[in-house]
């Protein structure tokens with residue numbers, strides 16, 4: 001792989017001659033592959049028991065595993081059941097390090113396609129709210145899909161510029177993740193195409209973006225709240241120097257050293273303004289750990305929270321057919337936050353802010369649609385349910401060829417011994433929901449979301 005000459009000169013300034021050689025050698029090693037278990041659906045131990053391919057624990061991530069590049073975990077029914085997310089191991093670190101408590105108000109400001117948001121949401125355990133934002137509308141669509149696949153019910157998916165968010169969420173969030181757009185120097189091995197953008201834009205283009213995003217994010221962090229800043233690049237211009245700038249911008253901000261892993265390197269004060277606090281930042285180098293290059297900084301804002309008085313959503317009137325369907329669902333749903341908008345039924349997260357004027361792509365959990373005296377449950381609801389939260393379930397084993405046929409959109413024939421009630425049925429692979437079908441006679445009509453089909 002041919003690395004840009006000016007990039008290599010910069011790296012020589014950061015690393016000792018031995019480290020620089022070790023760094024270059026890392027390019028002849030094969031990249032590593034990672035997956036992260038969705039703890040919203042099962043524990044890592046449960047996953048280890050059923051995982052159909054070989055995995056090995058990533059030492060610094062509780063629910064992270066390496067898998068072999070020969071396996072294809074994206075082509076497995078368990079992937080379609082949202083049991084895991086495929087993610088480069090170093091990239092798992094930011095969401096792992098940010099201490100999320102159920103009930104927190106969390107912002108992921110540069111969230112698409114959801115590698116970190118899916119983990120932040122899983123850590124919320126359905127309590128509190130995640131605002132998952134990305135300025136790119138097309139990327140935010142992929143983000144929405146990944147959150148739905150993970151069965152997340154308490155997220156707003158928004159596609160806005162940070163200044164617009166700041167108008168609505170001043171001092172609102174307990175936790176903020178800024179996984180900043182960056183020059184991607186740490187990803188050259190995994191995705192050589194990133195080098196083209198590096199040559200085109202250089203670091204300065206990203207520095208400007210990072211300064212803008214961090215400034216608005218700071219306005220949205222409540223006193224006592226925590227913020228995690230991360231990039232996948234090595235340049236101190238985009239790392240230590242951005243953190244220094246944040247510390248100067250908000251004197252109430254301080255760096256916090258996260259739980260340390262032996263492979264981590266400290267941040268380097270000498271690459272910025274010599275503020276010794278910067279050693280609390282984390283640098284991940286590909287020649288020291290089994291992962292790509294990354295940088296992260298965990299910050300806390302001094303003070304105590306004073307939660308502002310908030311607007312309550314108005315309670316929606318519920319059509320009988322929706323009421324009847326919801327009677328059958330055992331999952332606790334906050335029906336005081338139910339909204340019916342253009343036939344679509346949502347349960348909002350506990351946010352209670354006036355969000356008018358924002359480009360909102362999803363408000364909480366889409367339960368389904370009320371159409372001419374009938375209610376059709378959504379794909380998102382199927383993914384958010386546990387098998388034991390719905391009374392009419394068809395359990396298929398992972399080896400049953402009807403699983404793939406269902407995922408391809410085909411009608412499913414029932415076997416004599418399978419007792420399924422007429423009407424909406426939740427199709428599961430083993431114990432994990434894949435989607436709905438509608439049973440009548442000896443078969444189940446396929447209701448799997450067309451855009452998600454197995455290709």
Ligand SMILES: C[S@@+](CC[C@H](N)C(=O)[O-])C[C@H]1O[C@@H](n2cnc3c(N)ncnc32)[C@H](O)[C@@H]1O
Nearest residue numbers: 110111112113114115116134135136179180181
């Ligand atoms: C490093 S990627 C985020 C990856 C994501 N956190 C994940 O783990 O899947 C950076 C993202 O920032 C978005 N972005 C760029 N400029 C932005 C801005 N001004 N405000 C919000 N998002 C922005 C890009 O569209 C891109 O999706």
